[in-house]
Amino acid sequence: MKKFSYFLAVMFLFTAFAPAAMASAPEKSxxxxxxxxxxxxxxxxxxxxxxxxxxxxxxxxxSKAEIKDVKKELRGINKETKAMGQGVYLSVGAIIIILLILILLT
Structure with missing residues (x-):
């Protein structure tokens, strides 16, 4: 239980300081x-x-080969959209909240 509470404390620490660190960083593009x-x-x-x-x-x-081809096509599409700048991005805080919800539900 101690390890879990330490883990949560560290994660909340990162989520508290991450937006401030990201705001002060110069934007490249x-x-x-x-x-x-x-x-x-x-x-x-x-x-x-x-x-x-x-x-x-x-x-x-x-068939497995057809599914594999579809997966390969989706990976290519994902790379192409990221190159166009239209990809989907998740923040660190959102990922942590999702993980916490999953942990609490299991």
Whole structure:
């Protein structure tokens, strides 16, 4: 129990000081200011529609090779969207809260 309470104390310490440290760091590039070209916006819409198609697929009827190909395609799509600056990012505090909820529920 002591180890768990020490772990929580350290995590809360990190979450308390992380926003202040991130705010004082100089910004190298601001991804929110990055405007997409019309071609990139069109490609992003194609990617979104493909991801929706993949989400609606029935993986139980697919072979392992087909599932592997879909996973490889999704990894490529993820890399492409990160290059465009449209990736999904989680903060450290959000990850810690998710982990704490999972620990408390189990």
């Amino acid at each position: 601001n991804k929110e200011d990055k405007e997409l070209t019309p071609e990139q916006e069109e490609r992003l819409e194609e990617i979104k529609s493909r991801v929706d198609e993949i989400k609606s697929m029935d993986f139980s009827s697919m």
